Amino acid sequence: EVPDVxxxxxxxxxxxxxxxxxxASHELIVRRLLPFIAxxxxxxxxxxxxxxxxxxxxxxxxxxxxxxxFRSIYGTVGPDGGYERRAFDFKLLVELCAPNGEIYLRATxxxxxxxxxxxxxxxxxxxxAAEVKLENLIKRGRLADAKLAAEQARYRTVQYGETLRSxxxxxxxxxxxxDWEHAVPELxxxxxxxxxxxxxxxNAILRNITKSRDEAEDPGRKRxxxxxxxxxxxxxxxxTQLQARLQAAGTYFRAEQDRQQFAGPPRKGGVDxxxxxLVPTLGLAVGDAKAAIDAYFRAASGPSTPGVATLGSLxxxxxxxxxxxxxxxxxxxxxxxxxxEATDRFSEGHWQLADxxxxxxxxxxxxxxxxxxxxxxxxxxxxLVALRVLHAYSPEVGAAIRTGEATALIAVDDGTxxxxxxxxxxxxxxxxxxxxxxxxxIDADAEEVA
Numbered sequence: 001e002v003p004d005v006x007x008x009x010x011x012x013x014x015x016x017x018x019x020x021x022x023x024a025s026h027e028l029i030v031r032r033l034l035p036f037i038a039x040x041x042x043x044x045x046x047x048x049x050x051x052x053x054x055x056x057x058x059x060x061x062x063x064x065x066x067x068x069x070f071r072s073i074y075g076t077v078g079p080d081g082g083y084e085r086r087a088f089d090f091k092l093l094v095e096l097c098a099p100n101g102e103i104y105l106r107a108t109x110x111x112x113x114x115x116x117x118x119x120x121x122x123x124x125x126x127x128x129a130a131e132v133k134l135e136n137l138i139k140r141g142r143l144a145d146a147k148l149a150a151e152q153a154r155y156r157t158v159q160y161g162e163t164l165r166s167x168x169x170x171x172x173x174x175x176x177x178x179d180w181e182h183a184v185p186e187l188x189x190x191x192x193x194x195x196x197x198x199x200x201x202x203n204a205i206l207r208n209i210t211k212s213r214d215e216a217e218d219p220g221r222k223r224x225x226x227x228x229x230x231x232x233x234x235x236x237x238x239x240t241q242l243q244a245r246l247q248a249a250g251t252y253f254r255a256e257q258d259r260q261q262f263a264g265p266p267r268k269g270g271v272d273x274x275x276x277x278l279v280p281t282l283g284l285a286v287g288d289a290k291a292a293i294d295a296y297f298r299a300a301s302g303p304s305t306p307g308v309a310t311l312g313s314l315x316x317x318x319x320x321x322x323x324x325x326x327x328x329x330x331x332x333x334x335x336x337x338x339x340x341e342a343t344d345r346f347s348e349g350h351w352q353l354a355d356x357x358x359x360x361x362x363x364x365x366x367x368x369x370x371x372x373x374x375x376x377x378x379x380x381x382x383x384l385v386a387l388r389v390l391h392a393y394s395p396e397v398g399a400a401i402r403t404g405e406a407t408a409l410i411a412v413d414d415g416t417x418x419x420x421x422x423x424x425x426x427x428x429x430x431x432x433x434x435x436x437x438x439x440x441x442i443d444a445d446a447e448e449v450a
Contacts, residue, residue, distance in 0.1 A: 001038075002041065003037045003040040003041050003049075003052050004040060007036075007040075008033060008036065008037060008040075008052065008053070008056045008104065009056050009059070009060055010103050011033060011036050012029055012032075012033055012053075012056055012060060012091065012093075013060065013093065013107050013111045014093060014107075014155065014158075015028075015032040015033070016029065016093065016105050016106055016107045021104045022098050022104045023096070023104040023106040023107075024104060024105055025102065025103065025104050025105070025108055026038050026057065026095060026103070029053075029105065030050065030053045030054060030057065032048075033056070033057075033181075034049050034050065034053060036274060037049045037052050039051055052104050057093075060092045060093045061094075061095065061105075062091070062092075063095050063448065068091065068094075068095075069089050069090065069091045070089070070090055070091065070092070071089050072087070072090070073085055073086070073087055073088075074086055074088060084390075085114055090108065090110040091108050091111075092107070092110065092111040093105050093106070093107060093108070093111065094108055105292045107158070109162060111157075112155060112159045112162060126375055128230040129255060143399070144180055146372075151423055158238065160191075160194075160242070161238060161242050163239070164191060164242065164245070164246065166276055167184060167187070168245070171252070171253055171256050172256055174260070175253065175256055175257050180253055184249075184253075187251055188246055188250075191242070191246055192243065192246055192247075195239050195242055195243050195246070196243075198235075198239055199236065201234070202232055202235055202239070204238050205232055206229065206232045206233065206236070209225055209228045209229050209232060210225075210229060212225045213225030213226055213228075213229060214249065220351055226372065268449040271272060277292070277293075277296055278279075278294075281293065289447050300322070345380065346380060346384050350378065350380060350381050351384070353374070353377060353378075353381055354381065354384050354388060357370055357373060357374055357385060358370070358385065358388060358389075358430065358432070359432060360409075360430055360431050360432045361407065362428060363430045363431075363432075364429045364431035365429075365430055366413070366416075366427050366428070366429065367386070367418060367420055367426075367427050367428070367429075367430060368418055368420055368427050369430045370385050370389065371385060371386060371420055371422075371423065372420075382422070384448050386423055388409065388431050389409075389411050389428055390411075392408075392409040392410055392411040392430065393413070393428060395408050395409065395410050395411075397435065400435050401435060405435055406434065406435060407433065407434060407435060408432070408433055408435050409430065409431075409432055410430070410431055410432075410433050411428040411429065411430050412429045412431075413428055413429075414426075414429055415427045
């Protein structure tokens with residue numbers, strides 16, 4: 001026993017509770033489909049019934065596609081006799097967001113046309129015909145056929161409500177797009193008259209069905225009559241909603257007219273950063289792309305004006321008492337400091353060996369020779385020697401005098417290039433010079449040199 005997918009989809013479309021405000025949620029439609037699917041496959045498990053219901057609902061929504069729409073390819077013969085293929089894009093169920101943020105489903109015009117089995121039909125005439133047919137079938141006792149006619153009448157009610165809702169939605173977007181001076185008032189008056197007559201017809205039908213249900217002795221006939229009562233009651237409920245909305249349509253139009261008349265200028269549509277900026281910019285050269293990006297961010301950020309306090313606000317801010325500390329934050333806990341990790345690259349032994357190599361009081365040496373001798377001991381020692389010689393190229397003699405040091409390492413560039421596998425530059429002359437702390441001696445030496 002396999003459930004009929006087409007019948008299940010038709011039932012799901014008719015269970016969306018299409019009205020002016022909201023529809024039915026996903027879970028509500030699934031719950032309404034479960035008894036119908038269980039009646040088709042009673043020996044299947046309940047979990048399988050739920051899977052079928054969700055599968056049918058997902059396929060009506062066309063989950064998995066980008067726009068969740070369907071496309072039908074058909075052909076037409078043009079005036080010149082040529083055959084042309086056309087594509088018709090449509091949807092059956094659409095997801096909309098309610099004012100409270102919840103997602104609900106609505107049946108589209110295409111889905112309603114499928115339900116009623118007609119296109120471009122006058123809704124009022126078709127609804128009256130469906131109810132006359134329903135009343136005739138009930139009087140003749142053909143309740144099985146009457147159920148189909150009742151469902152068709154309900155779908156006509158849904159279609160009629162969608163027609164009126166589209167007018168009010170167009171009014172909400174722009175009151176000038178709807179002729180509220182002549183066409184819409186005539187439509188509202190005829191709609192109210194039509195609904196009033198439908199109330200009378202449906203209540204008479206409901207009385208006949210209720211009488212048939214109460215007098216029926218056959219359980220099947222009693223069940224069919226009860227289903228008809230439920231369907232016709234739903235039609236009456238939908239007509240009640242339509243009547244309430246039609247009676248408030250004038251007030252709704254005036255409110256929308258005031259809102260749109262006193263609203264500000266229309267806002268420009270937002271920029272599609274991905275489609276209109278990122279993708280085209282990636283195909284440009286760097287110089288051309290920079291101009292587009294700069295223009296976008298300059299326009300998107302806008303000018304920022306600093307806040308300037310007026311004299312009155314400045315005086316009030318200066319006279320405002322300082323807030324109590326307890327109202328701000330509590331005491332900050334003492335941070336637990338972890339001991340620092342050892343980051344020294346050169347050990348004490350490296351520094352001692354470097355001091356020995358750079359003790360050049362007797363005669364100067366080339367940097368290349370110092371590096372070669374240090375590299376024989378350790379590669380890190382050669383790096384330390386290079387750093388100390390580089391520091392000695394601009395020695396801080398004043399700091400050596402202040403600290404009381406007797407000697408200072410000095411490096412001099414005589415233009416000889418350095419020939420070394422690791423370092424480049426000049427092959428500096430390095431020597432240890434004596435530091436004199438007597439300014440007088442320095443002046444005397446300067447005079448002698450002069």
